[in-house]
Amino acid sequence: MASVTYDGASRLYPGSDSPAVDALDLEVQDGEFLVLVGPSGCGKSTSLRMLAGLEDVTSGSIRIGDRDITDVDPKDRDIAMVFQNYALYPHMSVGDNMGFALKMAKLPKAQIRERVLEAAKILDLADYLDRKPRALSGGQRQRVAMGRAIVRQPQVFCMDEPLSNLDAKLRVSTRTQIASLQRRLGITTVYVTHDQVEAMTMGDRVAVMKLGVLQQVGEPSDMYDRPANLFVAGFIGSPAMNLLPLPLSEDGVLLGTAAVRLQRQTLEAARAGGVDGVTLGVRPEDLRVVPGGEGLDVVVEVVEELGADAFVYGQATVDGEPHDLVVRVPGRRTPKKGEVLRVAPEPERVHLFHQDSGLRLPDAVPAV
DSSP, X not given: XXXXXXXXXXXOOTTOSSOSEEEEEEEEOTTOEEEEEOSTTSSHHHHHHXXXXXXXXXXXXXXXXXXXXXXXXXXXXXXXXXXXXXXXXXXXXXHHHHHHHHHHTTOOHHHHHHHHHHXXXXXXXXXXXXXXXXXXXXXXXXXXXXXXXXXXXXXXXXXXXXXXXXXXXXXXXXXXHHHHHHHHXXXXXXXXXXXXXXXXXXXXXXXXXXXXXXXXXXXXXXXXXXXXXXXXXXXXXXXXXXXXXXXXXXXXXXXXTEEEEBOHHHHHHHTTTXXXXXXXXXXXXXXXXXXXXXXXXXXXXXXXXXXXXXEEEEEEEETTEEEEEEEEXXXXXXXXXXXXXXEXXXXXXXXXXXXXXXXXXXXXXXXX
């Protein structure tokens, strides 16, 4: 096994003014499961294809272990790719699909059979080796594609949105299987998805991209609890973090009538560049209902009931402007449409961002 290192790797397509991937610096540890996530067009799939050798690197380099593979042919990179559309040969059996790359490498037939059977047992496909792909379900076809990658025993797995063709229920079960399988095999894996829930539940670490630029990389809990900027804050989490522009007072901000006092260094950082406001972020679960207390009034528009919990989607007036707000409430005591809730943030759970740069403010902790 080996690590993967992007060292200032960029990809500029001919005729384009801006790179699809811009000076990507990223290291994937040996045996790690790293997920590249972001909206469509952010450069995540291009980054993966650069690693696989399917896209040229315009500048910078990519290494697997200590080996520079920037200009190495794809077939010589010791990488196995799992595609979104499975890419199975319809006229071949499951077993032949899984062993095809080994056959092309001219391995002995006995060795091919041994590797295919071993992978089939891992993936619960041993009873399907003689069937054609058309006789399998979508989840089974994806496992065949995984098996074809496993039998090669590569240094690195590259997975490009492999679950996007599955229905919602099957996606949940299959992503658990893939994550469990990767941890069992210990093969370094770079996984691309646009689904941030998939990223948070599968990856050892998550790398968020926007317009070809890496925004933040870290463990899922770090991304959720300490987003580096407004984009990450709004992208990671479902429902998304509430983000509200607020004017600064002498010692903090006011959310309705609820005061959030801030440390001096936070206030000074917020005012850098002559700015006199801040963007306050608070997750739906960090807003508490405070009947009759200090807080912000929210007019209920929609209630999404999920059993034990419910999400209230409403509108609040903040600094004279209407803003959408999401609040998590107990599922057995849900408000009605048109009802007014008064909510206040947990002071130690707020996130503060510079209003111009969008960067997270340092020491965004309430003053005692």
